[in-house]
Amino acid sequence: MQKTAIHGLESIAESLSRYDLSNTTRNRLGEIYHSCELSQVNTFKLLEQYGITPLVNEQVNQMNIGDLSEYYDLILRDWAWDTTENPSTENQNALKRVISQIDALNIKPKKILVLGAGAGRLSWDIHSRVKPEISVALDSHPLMLSISDWLIRQQQPIALGEFKIFPQIGFQSGQVHTLTPPADPENLRERWFGLGGNIWHMPIQAGSFDMIITPWLVDVTGGDVRDLIGVVSNLLAPGGHWINTGPLLFTRHIPVQIKYNAPEVKEFLALSGFKLATENVQVSDHLVSPIEARGRTEQIWTFTACKSETPDASSVDGVIVPWLVMHHLPVPPSNYSTKDKHPLIGTILSLIDGKRSINDICAEIAGRIPEGITVKDAVVTLLGQVIAEESDNT
Ligand SMILES: C[S@@+](CC[C@H](N)C(=O)[O-])C[C@H]1O[C@@H](n2cnc3c(N)ncnc32)[C@H](O)[C@@H]1O
Structure with missing residues (x-):
């Protein structure tokens, strides 16, 4: 870059x-x-x-990882566009969407984790409004993390430029913004932490948070939403709340099979023992710069789901067993047997101990799968056959 x-x-x-x-x-x-x-x-x-x-x-x-400039506009939106003569209201609206969920449920979270926190503005606004014991804003992007720490924790300003490659009538081609640190008279920043990390390899103990927020994340992780639900479920304490807000604009290289719609995501929540508490859909401006004549609107789905105190999964039409769809759930022990004599099946069945999930089993046998075969596909297919045979026999 x-x-x-x-x-x-x-x-x-x-x-x-x-x-x-x-x-x-x-x-x-x-x-x-x-x-x-x-x-x-x-x-x-x-x-x-x-x-x-x-x-x-x-x-x-x-590698198709995107470069540092990919999220540059998010930085300007977070920290510059609402301080201009023609202020953007996107930050304010993003905060309202989350706070209205918290207010509707009348909850007072103590430990908040924001996954994919970007340049940090929303996590900071929530932190200074809700005043939890701690907030952790996690992201994997070095520039986003540096900006959020610089402004929030270090309380230092930074000047950044914005320029438009398409000339627009009545608008400047470039502008210098001074991003200023947020006011913090109560020193709340002492309890706000930026954390560099990858959601797929989380450096955090299970059950550490009573609220997890995923703003504009579920569609850009490059992974399967079902696995993200597994990550959230693992980090959330029983009874904790997950607030998701953002569109379902899955990145282009994601296969259509896992570009899930809202009803599918709700089924995954039910299968994982989450209760959907509240939801709404809004159409809102997105990344509309004050020096931009062009506009963009997106549909934003905001929901809160509560993790059950007990691991109860609801039943969903067509799903034989929840753990076959939600791969973070433990596979319950049983006298599984199959006519299939595939050499892997014995190994897979021997790993079922009531604690391991399909994800855990995959991790254990990853090195033993022939090249060209996806471990997850192999395990899910073989276990699916076992379960289908079992339900045919009953
Ligand atoms: C679309 S941006 C949204 C940022 C912010 N939540 C907002 O609303 O402006 C998605 C963010 O998720 C982060 N992200 C994507 N995949 C991630 C991963 N695997 N681990 C951690 N962060 C990730 C990106 O770096 C980016 O900052």
């Missing part, structure tokens, strides 16, 4: 040194140059403060 940014700046600087530009063109390019240069310098200075040095790594370049 640094290389691309420097190359882009050099190219604009080269154009600005030419003799064939009118002042109008020069001003437009100047605005863009200034915003880009400022962002580039300040972003890398900030990362340096946190000991993060961007390195070119060809292997990483080839």
